[in-house]
Amino acid sequence: MSMINFEPAALVLTIFCLIYSLITKRKQYTFSFESFKSIMLNRHFVFITLLISVILSAATSVFSVYLQSIATAELVFWQYFFHEIYYIFHDALSTAFALYIMNVTSASAGRGRRFFLIFLIPFFVSEILVFINIFSHIVFYMDDEFVYHRGPVLPVLYVIGLLYLILAFVYFFRYKKAISHADSRAIGILMLLSAAGVIIQALRSEIAVELFAESLTLLGMMIMLEERGGYTDAVTGALNREALISTTRRLIGTNQSFNIVLVKLTNMDLFTRLFDGREMDNLMMDVAAWLTSISSEETLYSYRSENFAIIYQRDPENRSTEAADTILERFGKEWKSGEATLKLDVAVSIVRIPIDISTTEDLIEMLTLGDYKKGSGSRLVPYDEILASRHDREIEQALRDAVDNKKLRVWYQPIWSVEKQRTIAAEALLRIDSEMLRQISPEVYIPIAEQTGIIRDIGLFVFEDVCRLLQSGHLQKLGLSYIELNLSVYQFMYDDLVELFENIRKKYSIPVESLNLEITESASTSDAPIVEQTMKALRDLGYTFSLDDFGTGYSNLKELISSTYTNVKIDKSLLWKADHNDNISSLLEGLIRLIRSLDYNVVQEGVETVSQLERTAASGGNLIQGYYFSRPLPENDFVSYLENEAKKAFEAKKAVEA
Ligand code: C2E
Ligand code: MG
Ligand code: MG
Numbered sequence: 149m150s151m152i153n154f155e156p157a158a159l160v161l162t163i164f165c166l167i168y169s170l171i172t173k174r175k176q177y178t179f180s181f182e183s184f185k186s187i188m189l190n191r192h193f194v195f196i197t198l199l200i201s202v203i204l205s206a207a208t209s210v211f212s213v214y215l216q217s218i219a220t221a222e223l224v225f226w227q228y229f230f231h232e233i234y235y236i237f238h239d240a241l242s243t244a245f246a247l248y249i250m251n252v253t254s255a256s257a258g259r260g261r262r263f264f265l266i267f268l269i270p271f272f273v274s275e276i277l278v279f280i281n282i283f284s285h286i287v288f289y290m291d292d293e294f295v296y297h298r299g300p301v302l303p304v305l306y307v308i309g310l311l312y313l314i315l316a317f318v319y320f321f322r323y324k325k326a327i328s329h330a331d332s333r334a335i336g337i338l339m340l341l342s343a344a345g346v347i348i349q350a351l352r353s354e355i356a357v358e359l360f361a362e363s364l365t366l367l368g369m370m371i372m373l374e375e376r377g378g379y380t381d382a383v384t385g386a387l388n389r390e391a392l393i394s395t396t397r398r399l400i401g402t403n404q405s406f407n408i409v410l411v412k413l414t415n416m417d418l419f420t421r422l423f424d425g426r427e428m429d430n431l432m433m434d435v436a437a438w439l440t441s442i443s444s445e446e447t448l449y450s451y452r453s454e455n456f457a458i459i460y461q462r463d464p465e466n467r468s469t470e471a472a473d474t475i476l477e478r479f480g481k482e483w484k485s486g487e488a489t490l491k492l493d494v495a496v497s498i499v500r501i502p503i504d505i506s507t508t509e510d511l512i513e514m515l516t517l518g519d520y521k522k523g524s525g526s527r528l529v530p531y532d533e534i535l536a537s538r539h540d541r542e543i544e545q546a547l548r549d550a551v552d553n554k555k556l557r558v559w560y561q562p563i564w565s566v567e568k569q570r571t572i573a574a575e576a577l578l579r580i581d582s583e584m585l586r587q588i589s590p591e592v593y594i595p596i597a598e599q600t601g602i603i604r605d606i607g608l609f610v611f612e613d614v615c616r617l618l619q620s621g622h623l624q625k626l627g628l629s630y631i632e633l634n635l636s637v638y639q640f641m642y643d644d645l646v647e648l649f650e651n652i653r654k655k656y657s658i659p660v661e662s663l664n665l666e667i668t669e670s671a672s673t674s675d676a677p678i679v680e681q682t683m684k685a686l687r688d689l690g691y692t693f694s695l696d697d698f699g700t701g702y703s704n705l706k707e708l709i710s711s712t713y714t715n716v717k718i719d720k721s722l723l724w725k726a727d728h729n730d731n732i733s734s735l736l737e738g739l740i741r742l743i744r745s746l747d748y749n750v751v752q753e754g755v756e757t758v759s760q761l762e763r764t765a766a767s768g769g770n771l772i773q774g775y776y777f778s779r780p781l782p783e784n785d786f787v788s789y790l791e792n793e794a795k796k797a798f799e800a801k802k803a804v805e806a
Contacts, residue, residue, distance in 0.1 A: 154360035159206040191251035219294035253323035384436035386450035407468035615656040660690035720754020
């Protein structure tokens with residue numbers, strides 16, 4: 149019986165694939181061997197294992213055939229040796245194949261160490277059988293003529309191999325929807341190809357075609373899956389950010405008009421706490437599969453986790469609006485994930501190219517945005533709103549730059565005492581010496597600093613700068629008792645706040661009475677226990693507090709009877725409204741009297757006119773802050789202001805005495 153041996157061809161082909169895969173040195177070939185699980189989940193590692201298994205099976209098989217032809221008693225050892233190696237790697241082949249299919253379809257995502265150990269049991273059994281064949285000759289043996297024979301246990305190896313192939317098919321059909329149509333078609337064809345090889349060789353053992361079919365399969369995988377692997381999202385199988393960028397670059401480069409529908413899941417953090425990784429991955433796959441189904445003509449991109457994009461080139465305006473409507477309608481309903489029924493929220497936006505965005509660079513930047521205001525429920529987010537979040541991003545950038553490059557300044561606004569008829573305190577207010585932020589109110593950028601954590605550095609800077617200003621004692625000699633600093637509730641979130649404040653205060657030897665901390669009314673009513681604890685710690689150290697912006701929130705009487713504060717600062721808006729509204733005017737008057745009767749100082753902010761001053765004073769308000777006396781001033785101007793005031797008072801006193 150003459151042999152038709154395709155194995156040398158299989159060997160050459162797979163060596164080529166291995167060399168190609170390794171020299172392209174794609175990022176994904178940097179393996180991390182952190183854990184057993186991470187190795188099992190690394191599809192590229194599994195792919196390389198597949199190649200090496202085919203190469204070694206083919207090489208040893210070719211050698212064995214050669215040895216058979218020149219067989220002598222001395223060579224029997226080598227005959228056994230090569231057959232052993234052949235079976236070791238041939239067993240690995242079907243196992244790695246099943247694993248590869250599981251990784252490509254993400255069927256393995258979220259599985260644990262135990263799953264993989266169980267998965268590998270049949271493989272270990274077949275490897276043990278091959279190993280003990282050295283003594284037992286149950287898998288194969290050489291007869292007296294040095295001719296190779298199949299042993300009685302060999303079918304077990306085939307059954308195990310078949311088991312893995314069946315597993316690969318099962319996972320493929322079960323998780324097919326998680327991968328793109330193109331990928332699933334490619335995998336389907338390749339699986340049929342290698343199955344054909346196995347069947348032909350099983351039926352006609354003289355045609356050694358199995359390894360060749362497998363090497364063709366690997367070549368196909370390399371071209372169709374591995375090459376594209378860098379462009380797909382591991383979880384959903386949708387094309388990834390790189391793919392989206394390269395496609396749009398091509399479209400923009402060829403002056404095409406198109407729309408991109410962006411779909412961002414906005415309430416996923418709610419569920420990440422409830423579900424494990426695998427359930428979340430399944431949910432993402434379901435969402436991706438549904439999004440693929442509504443636009444079968446288009447490709448789905450997942451440019452960030454929980455963020456999808458679809459490009460509409462044909463009739464873009466109508467079709468993208470239609471898609472946005474369909475998506476919003478679907479997300480108005482529930483999603484089933486395993487046992488759970490979830491209500492997923494999405495923000496859907498339509499970006500028109502080249503109307504909204506005309507360069508790839510702008511598009512890339514836009515993709516990084518998208519932490520635009522989270523509303524509850526699903527909604528259409530107009531492109532303008534994405535742009536607004538870009539503005540926030542620019543402010544954040546400018547804030548970071550200001551912190552790094554020492555552009556923070558502290559200005560001071562005098563606080564005037566009705567009783568003493570002079571300035572006795574001041575509020576420290578942040579100013580930023582940058583082109584952009586000079587034009588923007590702290591009321592706009594302070595919240596951004598709070599959300600991004602930059603407030604921590606800002607808060608410490610202001611605290612230190614105030615201490616530095618007070619260190620010489622000059623201001624105190626001019627009659628200044630204390631300086632008020634604004635403290636954001638976000639600063640409390642760092643548990644070293646008290647320690648840092650105390651270190652700075654001691655460094656400049658500032659008595660704690662010279663400082664007063666302003667807390668806004670809304671912050672003071674926050675439920676966070678850390679706020680209460682930290683305030684208590686500071687109070688125990690002797691710090692005093694002002695309740696800022698009183699009258700803007702749900703003015704809380706609890707705060708007024710808690711004796712946490714020494715000063716209550718009434719918001720300027722209430723004062724200004726009182727100018728035109730008698731009811732508010734009476735309310736304000738009563739409020740000031742009430743607060744005074746509870747022994748607090750009342751600081752009225754925003755006093756701009758003499759009548760506002762008189763009304764406040766008449767109601768018993770004892771401290772005044774506002775443009776009527778002075779706007780916030782840079783440090784030097786503020787010192788001059790105090791010096792002037794002291795000089796005038798001195799002259800007035802002299803005039804009275806004279
Ligand atoms: P705030 O703490 O209520 O500060 C008072 C604000 O009212 C200041 O605005 C001040 O310039 C303004 N103001 C005072 N009197 C008048 C007046 O008569 N007329 C008018 N039109 N405005 C007056 P500013 O400096 O723009 O600060 C706004 C807010 O930004 C502050 O409100 C405070 O909440 C926040 N902020 C400022 N600096 C800091 C800081 O260093 N840290 C923190 N956490 N927040 C700060
Ligand atoms: Mg304030
Ligand atoms: Mg205020």
